[in-house]
Amino acid sequence: MSDGELETYSLVELAVDRLRRDILSGRTDPGERLVEEQLTRRLGISRAPLREAMRLLAEQGLIEHIPRRGARVATLSDDDMRELYEVRDVLERHAVTSTPAAPDLTRLRAALDTIRTATATDDRLELANAHRRFHVEVVALSGNRQLTALYESILVRIQLFMAVNMRREAETARAVDGVLRHERLFTAVETGATAEILEALGAHGARTYLT
Structure with a gap:
């Protein structure tokens, strides 16, 4: 070149x-x-x-x-978002049930630290990116690189949709709530209990950013 x-x-x-x-x-x-x-x-x-x-x-x-x-x-309809969330959920469930015992959590722990830092500095874009990175690292624990890449592409499109709600959510929700949600998910992954991990993922819901 x-x-x-x-x-x-x-x-x-x-x-x-x-x-x-x-x-x-x-x-x-x-x-x-x-x-x-x-x-x-x-x-x-x-x-x-x-x-x-x-x-x-x-x-x-x-x-x-x-x-x-x-x-x-790009624009996304309500049907687009519903379908993206459905695909996200299917990929998460497959990844979680395919993750080997005692995976290396170094990258997931680093992503959680970034969420804490971005929350403390009130950097909304960095926080949104950190949420996405955390979820990608959860899926990456499965060791399936193709699934992880597909999953991240889904989350980027969801982030596009949720970006318009970032300011509104900042006004109506405590930033620390996002930290607590991801700490609970990290603990579930750390214990290796599949049912608890899936429950923690489901508890995020679809109402907030990268839930």
């Missing part, structure tokens, strides 16, 4: 990171148009790396390309 290609690739990564943060933080709403001229000015890049970044985000389900209307932040 030439220096020019490396530079272009780094600009694509920059654009993906910035746009992804905007979308998943709720800074841009589902259905909001993404105007190339505005984005190239704000990001300080040309159209080529921006379009490649948007193509990659479309593959992740975060952006939609509408014929003759350009690109916009």
Whole structure:
């Protein structure tokens, strides 16, 4: 890869990171148009790396390309969300029942520490990402990499939907409640009791962010 290609690739990564943060933080709403001229000015890049970044985000389900209307932040219907939660639950149950005894919990413990830190600093985007990472690490304990990758892609799309509710939830729920929920789930995983793990996952419900 030439220096020019490396530079272009780094600009694509920059654009993906910035746009992804905007979308998943709720800074841009589902259905909001993404105007190339505005984005190239704000990001300080040309159209080529921006379009490649948007193509990659479309593959992740975060952006939609509408014929003759350009690109916009992806939207999800109530049916979409119901189906995503159903798929999430099926994958979680399979992963939990497939997890070997006494797995290495180092990465899961680190994810829980990140939740605590983000809660203490009131970093909402970091907290949302930490919640996702914690759940991914629970599933990763199964050792099935393909299942874990699919599961994470489902959670990213759920995070897109829940991003619009992040501010409202911050106003109506205690941040420490999220810490307590994930500490209970960690304890269940640590004890290795499958029924307790599934009960803890189910207790999250579907009403709050990445539940």
